[in-house]
Amino acid sequence: MQEKSINIYVAGIVLLLIVLLQTHFLPAFLPNVSQFVPDLTLLLVIIWSLLLPWSRSLWLAFVSGLTLDLFRVGIYPFGLTALLFSFVAFGLSFVGQSRYQNALIQAVPITVVSALAYRLLFLLALQVLGYNVLQLNTILNVVLPVTVIDGALMILFLKPVRALTQLGI
Amino acid sequence: MFKPINTAANNQGRFLLFGFLVALALLIMISDQLSLLRPAEQISATVLSPLESATYRLGQNLSDASAFFSDLKKLQQENADLRHQLDEAKANEAKVADLANQLELIKRQQQFLSNPDYKNFTKVASDVINHDTTGQNQTIVINHGESDGIKRGQPVVDAAGYLVGRVEKVVEAHQSIVMLMTDSSLAVRVSTQRYDKNNLKVDTIPADGSAVGQWQTGGRVKVMHFSSDADVQAGDWVFTSSVSTTFPANILVGKLDKVFKDPGQSEQQADLIPIADLNHLPQVWVITGW
Numbered sequence: 001m002q003e004k005s006i007n008i009y010v011a012g013i014v015l016l017l018i019v020l021l022q023t024h025f026l027p028a029f030l031p032n033v034s035q036f037v038p039d040l041t042l043l044l045v046i047i048w049s050l051l052l053p054w055s056r057s058l059w060l061a062f063v064s065g066l067t068l069d070l071f072r073v074g075i076y077p078f079g080l081t082a083l084l085f086s087f088v089a090f091g092l093s094f095v096g097q098s099r100y101q102n103a104l105i106q107a108v109p110i111t112v113v114s115a116l117a118y119r120l121l122f123l124l125a126l127q128v129l130g131y132n133v134l135q136l137n138t139i140l141n142v143v144l145p146v147t148v149i150d151g152a153l154m155i156l157f158l159k160p161v162r163a164l165t166q167l168g169i
Numbered sequence: 170m171f172k173p174i175n176t177a178a179n180n181q182g183r184f185l186l187f188g189f190l191v192a193l194a195l196l197i198m199i200s201d202q203l204s205l206l207r208p209a210e211q212i213s214a215t216v217l218s219p220l221e222s223a224t225y226r227l228g229q230n231l232s233d234a235s236a237f238f239s240d241l242k243k244l245q246q247e248n249a250d251l252r253h254q255l256d257e258a259k260a261n262e263a264k265v266a267d268l269a270n271q272l273e274l275i276k277r278q279q280q281f282l283s284n285p286d287y288k289n290f291t292k293v294a295s296d297v298i299n300h301d302t303t304g305q306n307q308t309i310v311i312n313h314g315e316s317d318g319i320k321r322g323q324p325v326v327d328a329a330g331y332l333v334g335r336v337e338k339v340v341e342a343h344q345s346i347v348m349l350m351t352d353s354s355l356a357v358r359v360s361t362q363r364y365d366k367n368n369l370k371v372d373t374i375p376a377d378g379s380a381v382g383q384w385q386t387g388g389r390v391k392v393m394h395f396s397s398d399a400d401v402q403a404g405d406w407v408f409t410s411s412v413s414t415t416f417p418a419n420i421l422v423g424k425l426d427k428v429f430k431d432p433g434q435s436e437q438q439a440d441l442i443p444i445a446d447l448n449h450l451p452q453v454w455v456i457t458g459w
Contacts, residue, residue: 020224027300028228029235031448035304035384054183062190066197070213071221072303075338075346078206079197086190093183126305132354133305137386146304 006052006060014164015064018044023072035142038149039115041068043157045085046092046114050107051162054093061089076129084121088114107158108151115150119143211341225299287330290417291458293317297450298344307352307384308337309450316342324409324416324456331445332357332409332422333453345455349447350422351384358413359392359422361405376401377410380422380441388440390423395437401428407441417459 022040030037045064049057065082092114120143127134200206258265295311313319325333325347334355337348348355357380363371376399378392395401405425411418426440 020220024221024224024299025228028225029232031232031300034300037304039304055186058183058186058190062194065194071217075306075308075348076303077198078201078210079194082197083191083194086187086194090183090187122303122305131306133385135353135386138353141387142304142385 006048006056010164011048011060014161015041015044015067019064019067019071023068036146036149038146038153039118040153040157041065042085042088042115042118043111043150043154044161045089046111046154047107047158047161049089049092050095050110054089057089057093058086061085075131076126080122080125084118084125087121088118091117104155104158108154111154112147112151115147116143119147207341214341214344222298287419289459290456292326292454292456293319295319295345295453295455297453305385306354307334307349307382307447309334309347309349309453310340311345311347311453311455312343313455314339314341314343314345318457319345319455320457322415324420326420326454326456327445327450328452328454329445330420330454332416332420332443333445333447333450335415336455347453347455349384350380350382350443351389351447352382353385354382356381357416357422358410359407360410361401361407361425363402363405373400376405377412378439380407390441390443392425392439392441393436395428395439397430397435397437399437401425401437401439403427403439417456 018040022037026037027034041064045057045061048060048064051057052060062082062085065085066079068081068085069078092110095110120139123134123138123143197206201210258268293313295313295317297309298312299310301308311319311325319336319339321336321339323336325335327333332350334347334349334352336345338346340346350357358377359380360375360377361373362375363373365371376395378395378399378401380390380392383389383391392407403425407422407425409416409418409420409422421444423441423443426442428437428439430437
């Protein structure tokens with residue numbers, strides 16, 4: 001089977017647009033519910049991890065995390081998202097590439113589990129850094145709803161992102 | 170059905186690459202904590218800032234536009250109601266008295282702003298250039314930083330002098346992050362004051378408590394640790410306490426909404442409605458000295 005490829009320029013543009021959408025457009029567009037803004041970049045990382053070999057998806061996850069860190073000014077250290085995305089991509093690399101890998105029936109539950117793990121790790125990291133965010137109420141009221149939103153968005157995201165990132169092969 | 174990719178060599182390479190990326194990420198994080206990346210961050214902030222600002226403004230404008238169109242019908246109805254009320258107010262002495270009360274409230278706010286203590290504050294006016302982009306905290310980003318005398322821990326108030334939060338991190342020369350008082354990581358020592366329906370101060374013993382953000386748990390702000398016999402009730406005004414070492418005294422924080430006790434607890438608690446409109450903060454003051 002021929003190894004799946006990716007047009008790195010198109011992927012870069014898609015990444016940039018998604019990061020801007022997530023970090024600046026959506027928080028300004030939905031100021032009252034900014035805590036429920038989905039992590040679109042994470043969805044991108046998950047899709048790439050499902051589509052591409054680990055030798056590429058791991059790098060893409062790392063670069064995506066760095067790009068996200070670059071655009072979102074946060075109270076945590078630069079590089080934290082790159083670290084967490086690397087964990088997500090690494091974990092997903094063991095899922096294996098089946099012929100059903102692109103199917104929503106597989107992608108949606110994988111997204112839910114990955115998003116949940118990522119957000120819990122994120123909260124844990126913030127807690128370790130001294131911020132009081134790792135609370136049961138936070139997990140129930142914010143993390144779980146956003147995880148469901150992430151899973152639902154995967155239904156819309158998978159095909160267009162796959163088509164865009166493979167454009168020009 | 171599954172492509173056999175988990176060979177030993179394949180796995181070894183995968184673990185090696187993952188280990189390398191983790192080490193690289195940790196190295197970057199440590200460098201950032203030691204401020205070694207500051208020059209690079211400043212250059213990238215300068216380059217990316219116009220793009221970020223444009224995207225943020227686009228989102229804000231679209232949000233305003235969509236709110237406008239969705240509320241148009243409601244606004245038209247409200248407008249008609251207001252016109253009707255205005256006509257009534259002109260004819261009705263009671264309405265005039267109500268307006269007089271409102272005027273008194275504005276006077277009290279004016280008195281607060283002309284408070285000699287407040288006049289002694291040294292402060293920096295900053296524009297809000299972004300909200301929290303992680304969804305995990307209640308923060309805003311302002312356009313002043315290290316070069317403007319901004320330091321971590323400094324109190325932040327809105328344009329009218331109502332408490333907003335405090336500086337959590339000075340990112341660079343002209344950018345800082347402010348943690349809003351609704352974030353659960355922020356606690357403020359506060360005390361209450363009561364005013365009657367004529368907005369005159371009622372002689373009561375102020376009750377001391379701690380205002381703690383509840384945004385992460387779906388709420389706004391809760392005031393905790395009121396003693397069991399403290400005289401507190403819904404409608405009491407809440408100010409920063411004179412015993413606070415991190416905030417100047419007598420900054421208006423908000424108004425108590427509901428006073429209650431948790432089962433088995435003797436201490437009283439209360440929900441607090443912040444006075445500052447934390448969702449719409451175009452500009453804030455950072456109090457750099459008091």
